Amino acid sequence: MMWGQYSYGLLVVLIAAAIAFIALAMETDDLHRFLLLDLIEIPSLAVIALLGTDLAEALVLPGLTVGIAEQLALSQIYCVKERISANPVHGLNIEVIAKADAPLIISIFLVVYGLILSGFTGGGVAGLGLVFFFMSRGYKEDLNLLEMASGISWAVWIFAFFVFMFLPQYWYVALMCAAVGIVLKVTVKMSLVGTMWGKGDE
Amino acid sequence: MIAELVLATVFGLLLLGIHRKVIARIQRRPGPPVWQEILHMLKFSFKSTWVPATASATLFIGVVLVAIGIWTAAFFVVFTGGSLLVVFAIYMLHKIVEHGFGLSSGSPYGKFGGVRSVISAASEIPLFVSVAAIAIFTRSFTLSDIVLYQQVHGPLLFIAFPAAIAMYLVILSKMPSGPFSIVESKELVSGYKTEHFGVWRAGLEVCNGLKTTVLFSTFILVFIGQVPILWMVVGMVLLVISLSFACALTPMLSPFDSVTVQTIVTGLMLCYGTFLYVGGVA
Amino acid sequence: MSNLAGIPYYVLEFGDELVYFTPYTITLFLLALTFTIFVLVSRPERQVDIAFGGDAYTTKEITISEMRFRRFMAIACGLASMGAMVTGDIFNFTLFTAMVGITNVGIVAAVKSPHVQNAAFQYGLVALTATVPLFGGAAVYAAATGSLSMIELAKGTLPAVPFVAKAFLVLGVIGEGMAPFYAAKAEMFRAPGAPYVIMCSLSSLLIFLRVIEVVMLG
Amino acid sequence: MIIRRISHYLCNYENIVPLFAGACAFIVLIGILLLPIQYHNDQLYPKTIDRNSTLDPYDRGGPPFAQATIRAQYPENSPSAGLVTSYLTPFSQFLADTTPHLGTTIVAHPGGILDEILYNTRGLDTVVEPTILFIAFAIASYLYRKGS
Numbered sequence: 101m102m103w104g105q106y107s108y109g110l111l112v113v114l115i116a117a118a119i120a121f122i123a124l125a126m127e128t129d130d131l132h133r134f135l136l137l138d139l140i141e142i143p144s145l146a147v148i149a150l151l152g153t154d155l156a157e158a159l160v161l162p163g164l165t166v167g168i169a170e171q172l173a174l175s176q177i178y179c180v181k182e183r184i185s186a187n188p189v190h191g192l193n194i195e196v197i198a199k200a201d202a203p204l205i206i207s208i209f210l211v212v213y214g215l216i217l218s219g220f221t222g223g224g225v226a227g228l229g230l231v232f233f234f235m236s237r238g239y240k241e242d243l244n245l246l247e248m249a250s251g252i253s254w255a256v257w258i259f260a261f262f263v264f265m266f267l268p269q270y271w272y273v274a275l276m277c278a279a280v281g282i283v284l285k286v287t288v289k290m291s292l293v294g295t296m297w298g299k300g301d302e
Numbered sequence: 303m304i305a306e307l308v309l310a311t312v313f314g315l316l317l318l319g320i321h322r323k324v325i326a327r328i329q330r331r332p333g334p335p336v337w338q339e340i341l342h343m344l345k346f347s348f349k350s351t352w353v354p355a356t357a358s359a360t361l362f363i364g365v366v367l368v369a370i371g372i373w374t375a376a377f378f379v380v381f382t383g384g385s386l387l388v389v390f391a392i393y394m395l396h397k398i399v400e401h402g403f404g405l406s407s408g409s410p411y412g413k414f415g416g417v418r419s420v421i422s423a424a425s426e427i428p429l430f431v432s433v434a435a436i437a438i439f440t441r442s443f444t445l446s447d448i449v450l451y452q453q454v455h456g457p458l459l460f461i462a463f464p465a466a467i468a469m470y471l472v473i474l475s476k477m478p479s480g481p482f483s484i485v486e487s488k489e490l491v492s493g494y495k496t497e498h499f500g501v502w503r504a505g506l507e508v509c510n511g512l513k514t515t516v517l518f519s520t521f522i523l524v525f526i527g528q529v530p531i532l533w534m535v536v537g538m539v540l541l542v543i544s545l546s547f548a549c550a551l552t553p554m555l556s557p558f559d560s561v562t563v564q565t566i567v568t569g570l571m572l573c574y575g576t577f578l579y580v581g582g583v584a
Numbered sequence: 585m586s587n588l589a590g591i592p593y594y595v596l597e598f599g600d601e602l603v604y605f606t607p608y609t610i611t612l613f614l615l616a617l618t619f620t621i622f623v624l625v626s627r628p629e630r631q632v633d634i635a636f637g638g639d640a641y642t643t644k645e646i647t648i649s650e651m652r653f654r655r656f657m658a659i660a661c662g663l664a665s666m667g668a669m670v671t672g673d674i675f676n677f678t679l680f681t682a683m684v685g686i687t688n689v690g691i692v693a694a695v696k697s698p699h700v701q702n703a704a705f706q707y708g709l710v711a712l713t714a715t716v717p718l719f720g721g722a723a724v725y726a727a728a729t730g731s732l733s734m735i736e737l738a739k740g741t742l743p744a745v746p747f748v749a750k751a752f753l754v755l756g757v758i759g760e761g762m763a764p765f766y767a768a769k770a771e772m773f774r775a776p777g778a779p780y781v782i783m784c785s786l787s788s789l790l791i792f793l794r795v796i797e798v799v800m801l802g
Numbered sequence: 803m804i805i806r807r808i809s810h811y812l813c814n815y816e817n818i819v820p821l822f823a824g825a826c827a828f829i830v831l832i833g834i835l836l837l838p839i840q841y842h843n844d845q846l847y848p849k850t851i852d853r854n855s856t857l858d859p860y861d862r863g864g865p866p867f868a869q870a871t872i873r874a875q876y877p878e879n880s881p882s883a884g885l886v887t888s889y890l891t892p893f894s895q896f897l898a899d900t901t902p903h904l905g906t907t908i909v910a911h912p913g914g915i916l917d918e919i920l921y922n923t924r925g926l927d928t929v930v931e932p933t934i935l936f937i938a939f940a941i942a943s944y945l946y947r948k949g950s
Contacts, residue, residue, distance in 0.1 A: 107838030
C-alpha cells in the first residue's frame with residue numbers, strides 16, 4: 101500500500117491522540133482529567149477533518165457539539181459531586197457597564213446581526229449578545245421560559261426534517277423552519293449560560 | 303408449535319433436576335428426585351401470588367413476561383435454523399432480564415443478585431467469539447448452514463475445539479451452583495429470584511427450563527450437528543452430567559474474581575479468534 | 585460474509601441515511617421498545633436498605649422531581665437505543681451511541697447519593713473519552729470506503745474497511761456503555777429506580793450487540 | 803494471587819478512566835503500526851472550489867436559485883438536493899453582489915453546502931445532534947437548579 105497524504109495526516113493525528121490518551125491514563129486528579137478530555141477531543145475532530153470533503157465539515161459539527169455538550173453536563177456533575185455551590189463569577193462588576201446603555205446597544209446590535217445571519221453562526225452571535233447583556237446586568241430571567249423556547253425551536257427543527265424527508269417539494273418551508281429553529285436554539289442555549297453566571301449581583 | 307414449546311420446557315426442567323441429583327450424589331447426599339424442578343414449577347403455579355409493597359409493579363410482572371418471551375423467540379430461532387447471532391443476542395439480554403428481576407422488587411438481596419448478574423456480562427463474550435470462530439469455518443451464521451457444513455466436514459467439536467470449550471464455559475456459568483453462579487450464591491438468599499413468588503416464580507421456572515433446552519440443543523447442533531432426536535436427548539443428558547461434575551467439584555468464586563476469570567477467558571478466546579482469522583485469510 | 589444478520593425486511597429512507605430492519609435488529613429494537621414502555625408506565629420501586637447482620641432497614645424515597653427527570657432521561661435513552669438499533673448509517677449510529685452514553689450519565693447523575701454521583705462522573709469521563717474513537721472510527725470508515733451506508737458496505741463492492749476503523753468503533757461503543765465490562769459500572773447499578781437503571785444496562789448492551797453486527801459488514 | 807489483584811483493581815471505579823484511556827492509547831498505537839490506510843478517492847460530497855466566484859467558498863456550482871449537482875449516496879431519496887445549496891437570503895445575495903467574497907464562516911446563512919448536507923441528505927444526523935445537546939443541557943440545568 102502507498103503512503104498518501106491521508107496516511108501522513110492520520111499518522112500525525114494518531115500520534116497526538118496517543119500522547120493525549122497516555123496523559124489521561126496517567127492523570128489521577130478528577131479536574132485535570134476533565135480538562136485533558138478537552139485536549140483529547142481535538143485529534144478526533146482532526147481525524148474527521150482529514151476526510152477532506154464537504155461531508156467532513158458536516159460531520160465535524162456534530163462531533164464538536166456532542167463533545168461540548170457532554171462537557172457542560174459533566175462539569176455540572178463535577179460541581180455537584182464536589183459540592184461547589186459558591187458562585188465565584190459575580191457578573192461583570194464594572195460600575196460603568198452595569199449602569200450605562202452601552203451593553204444594551206451592543207447586545208441589540210449583536211442580536212440583530214445574528215438574526216440576519218441565521219443558522220449556527222447567527223445563533224452564536226445573537227447568543228453572545230444576550231450573554232453579554234445578562235452578564236453585565238446580573239439579570240434574573242425565568243429559566244423555564246428560556247427552556248421552553250429552546251424546546252420549541254428544537255421541535256421546529258424536527259418538523260423541518262420531516263418536511264425535507266417526506267415532502268421535498270416544500271423544501272423552502274423546511275429550510276426556513278430549520279434555519280429559524282437553529283438560530284433560536286443556539287441563542288437560547290447561550291443566554292441560558294449567561295444567566296447561570298450572572299446571578300451573583302445581589 | 304405449542305406442544306414442542308411445552309415439551310422443551312418440561313425437558314429443560316428435567317435436565318435441571320438431573321443436574322441437582324448428580325451434584326447431590328457426588329456430594330454423597332440423597333438429593334431431590336429428578337422431577338423436583340417440574341414439581342416446583344407446578345407448585346408455584348397454584349400458590350398465592352402477590353407483588354411486594356416496595357416493588358415497581360409493572361416492571362416486576364413485565365420482566366417475567368419478557369423472560370419467557372425472549373426464550374420462546376430463541377427456541378423458534380434454533381428450531382427453524384435461524385441466525386446464531388440472534389440466539390447470542392438473546393443470551394446476552396437475559397442478563398438484563400435478571401437485572402430487572404432483582405432490581406424491581408426493592409429487596410436488597412434481589413438487588414445484589416441483579417447487580418452481580420449484570421457485572422458478569424463479560425462472561426457472554428466467549429460465546430460470541432466461539433460464534434465468530436465457527437463462522438470463520440462455515441462462512442455463515444445461520445444454524446441450518448452450520449448443520450450442512452458439519453454433514454460435509456464432520457462435527458465442529460473436533461474442528462474448532464477451543465470454541466466448544468468456550469461455549470461449554472458459558473453454559474457452565476449459567477448453571478445453578480457452579481463456580482460462576484455468583485447471582486444465586488446463598489448469602490443473597492436466592493439472588494435475583496428472592497422476591498418473585500407464586501405465578502411469577504413459576505414463570506421464571508418456565509423460562510429456566512426453556513433456556514436450558516435451548517442452550518443445550520444449540521450446543522449440540524453447533525458442535526455435533528443434526529442427530530436423531532433420541533441421540534439429541536442422550537447428548538443433552540450427557541452434557542448435563544458433565545456440567546454437574548464441574549459444578550460439584552469446584553468452589554464458587556467471589557463476585558469480582560469470577561468476573562476477572564471470565565474476562566481472562568474472553569481474552570484467550572479473542573486471541574484464538576484472531577489467530578483463526580489471520581490464519582484463515584493467509 | 586454479507587447479509588450477516590439476514591435480509592432487510594423493510595427499508596425506510598431518510599435521504600442518505602436509511603433505516604432498515606433485519607431479523608437481528610428487529611429483535612433488539614423490540615426489546616428496546618418493550619423496556620421503554622415499561623419506563624413510561626411503571627413507577628420506581630422503593631428500595632430497601634439493610635444493614636447486613638443487623639435488623640435495621642430503611643426505605644429510600646425518590647422525590648417526584650427526581651423521578652420525573654430520570655424518567656425523561658430513561659425514555660430519551662430508550663429512543664436513542666431504538667435509533668441505534670435500526671439506523672443504517674455508520675455516523676448516525678455513532679451519534680445515537682453518544683446519546684445513549686450521555687443519557688446513561690443523566691439517569692444516575694440525578695441520584696443524591698455522593699457515591700453514585702462520583703461513579704457517574706467517572707463513567708461520564710469514560711463516555712466522553714469514547715466519543716474520540718467513536719467519531720474517529722466513523723471518519724476512517726468514510727475515508728477508506730467513501731461511504732457511510734451499511735447497506736453499501738454489506739454489498740462487498742467497496743474497498744475493505746481498515747481494521748483500525750472497526751477497532752475504534754468497538755472501543756467507542758464499549759466506552760459509551762461499558763458493555764459488557766459492567767464491573768466498572770456496578771456502583772451505578774446500585775442506584776434506586778429500577779426501571780431507569782435497567783434502561784442504563786439494557787441500552788449499553790444493545791449498542792454493543794449492534795456494533796458487533798456493524799463491524800462484520802464490509 | 804494474580805486474579806485477586808486484577809479483580810481488586812477492576813472493582814474500584816476510580817480506575818476505569820485510566821483503564822479505558824490505556825486501551826484507547828493501545829488501539830491508537832496499533833493504528834499507527836497498521837498505517838498506511840488507502841484513501842478512497844471516490845468520495846461523497848466532493849469538495850470543488852471555484853475561487854473566482856463571488857460566493858467563494860460556498861459556491862458549489864451553478865447560479866443561485868438553480869439546482870446544483872450534489873453527489874449524494876442515494877440522490878433519488880432527496881429530490882430537492884442542490885436547491886438548498888444554491889439558495890441565498892436577500893442579504894447574502896446583496897453581500898455576494900457588492901463584496902468580492904462572501905467571506906463568512908460556516909453556515910452564516912441558509913444556503914451553504916453544509917445546510918444541504920445537514921438538513922437535506924443527512925438530516926437525521928442533525929436531528930440527533932441537537933437532541934444530544936438538549937439532553938446535556940437538561941442534565942446541567944437540572945443539577946444546577948437542584949443545587950441552588
